[in-house]
Amino acid sequence: MMTVAQDGHLRFVARVYRLRMLGLALGALAVASVLYQLHASLWLWATLILSGAVWPHLAYALSRRAAEPIRTEYVNLVIDAAMGGAWVALMQFNLLPSALLVAMMAMDRMSAGGWRLMSKSLALQIAVCLATWWINGFRLQPASTMLNVVACLPMLLVYPVWMSLVNYSLAQRVRQQNRQLDQLSRTDALTGLCNRNHWLEAAGGEWLRYQRNQRPAALILLDIDGFKQINDRYGHAAGDQLLSDLARLLQRGLRDVDTPGRLGGDEFGIVLPETNLERASAVAERIRLLAENSRPNRHGQHIPWTISLGVAAVGEDIQDVGAWMRQADVALYRAKSQGRNRVSVASSGRGGGTTTQPTTV
Numbered sequence: 001m002m003t004v005a006q007d008g009h010l011r012f013v014a015r016v017y018r019l020r021m022l023g024l025a026l027g028a029l030a031v032a033s034v035l036y037q038l039h040a041s042l043w044l045w046a047t048l049i050l051s052g053a054v055w056p057h058l059a060y061a062l063s064r065r066a067a068e069p070i071r072t073e074y075v076n077l078v079i080d081a082a083m084g085g086a087w088v089a090l091m092q093f094n095l096l097p098s099a100l101l102v103a104m105m106a107m108d109r110m111s112a113g114g115w116r117l118m119s120k121s122l123a124l125q126i127a128v129c130l131a132t133w134w135i136n137g138f139r140l141q142p143a144s145t146m147l148n149v150v151a152c153l154p155m156l157l158v159y160p161v162w163m164s165l166v167n168y169s170l171a172q173r174v175r176q177q178n179r180q181l182d183q184l185s186r187t188d189a190l191t192g193l194c195n196r197n198h199w200l201e202a203a204g205g206e207w208l209r210y211q212r213n214q215r216p217a218a219l220i221l222l223d224i225d226g227f228k229q230i231n232d233r234y235g236h237a238a239g240d241q242l243l244s245d246l247a248r249l250l251q252r253g254l255r256d257v258d259t260p261g262r263l264g265g266d267e268f269g270i271v272l273p274e275t276n277l278e279r280a281s282a283v284a285e286r287i288r289l290l291a292e293n294s295r296p297n298r299h300g301q302h303i304p305w306t307i308s309l310g311v312a313a314v315g316e317d318i319q320d321v322g323a324w325m326r327q328a329d330v331a332l333y334r335a336k337s338q339g340r341n342r343v344s345v346a347s348s349g350r351g352g353g354t355t356t357q358p359t360t361v
């Protein structure tokens with residue numbers, strides 16, 4: 001099976017293939033206008049046809065079959081540049097087609113491999129150009145005619161636009177992948193809720209809002225009762241399913257502005273903006289009842305489950321998010337120690353508070 005990296009490499013090779021086909025076809029037109037004026041020999045025409053029509057397919061086949069397609073494609077790009085250097089000398093330095101060829105190839109190499117590939121290609125291009133010039137008897141006819149100008153126009157007009165389109169779609173894809181990565185780095189993989197770090201950021205934001213504007217906010221920490229036994233009795237997969245069910249239940253039972261998150265294992269948290277302790281306790285009790293009354297059947301097995309919840313509101317005595325979390329945690333611990341399946345509310349930073357009994361069991 002192909003890995004994501006291999007898939008990316010082959011996409012790159014296919015992209016360069018399409019660009020090479022277009023670039024060499026348009027470039028061949030410009031070169032042909034000069035060969036025509038120079039009454040070039042048949043073998044030069046044959047070489048032009050071969051390099052324009054056969055080389056792109058050969059280069060593509062070589063890269064696709066290579067163990068390292070990207071490395072082979074870079075070699076092909078350097079070969080392209082060397083061929084370009086030879087054509088500049090064979091055109092006897094006809095100014096417009098030569099400058100166009102060199103500029104388009106430099107642009108190509110720069111966008112495919114940066115300065116390194118560009119400078120390597122340019123060095124080889126100059127060397128091959130000088131060697132071909134020497135073999136060709138140092139012939140020089142730099143003046144471009146109207147025919148050369150017209151033959152260069154398609155490349156001048158079409159190639160840069162095509163190149164920009166390719167680069168634009170690449171940039172779009174990178175932006176989209178960055179967004180996905182950002183989303184993944186904030187999300188808990190099993191439940192789809194935000195993960196601990198992201199959740200703590202949300203709690204931190206509410207704590208700051210309280211410091212600045214005294215806006216009320218509350219935290220609820222909750223934990224599945226006896227989750228270890230559920231895992232042991234029904235299996236880890238059933239435990240995972242239960243964690244996902246709880247996440248759905250939280251998403252359904254809360255407002256859009258509330259932030260539920262998985263803090264780790266079977267512990268979850270909820271940040272409730274603009275919510276005082278009384279309202280947060282009512283929310284916690286509603287969630288507890290929802291959990292208690294959702295009794296899923298898994299493969300014919302009935303899994304009863306409940307949760308315990310600790311609630312804490314932000315206040316003057318809370319120095320930072322850590323202290324706020326500790327208050328909610330103390331309340332959760334109290335709900336557990338007083339029999340589970342209940343809501344416990346922190347009354348102050350020193351851990352006092354009240355616990356509501358379950359209405360149904």
Ligand SMILES: Nc1nc2c(ncn2[C@@H]2O[C@H](COP(=O)(O)OP(=O)(O)OP(=O)(O)O)[C@@H](O)[C@H]2O)c(=O)[nH]1
Pocket residue numbers: 190223224225226227228229231235236237238239240243264265266336340
């Ligand atoms: N299925 C599943 N289990 C997990 C996952 N992460 C942690 N656990 C298990 O969750 C259990 C958590 O148990 P504890 O929180 O220690 O205790 P508990 O059994 O829930 O008991 P109380 O919290 O005291 O009611 C452990 O057995 C972990 O192995 C997970 O992603 N999936």
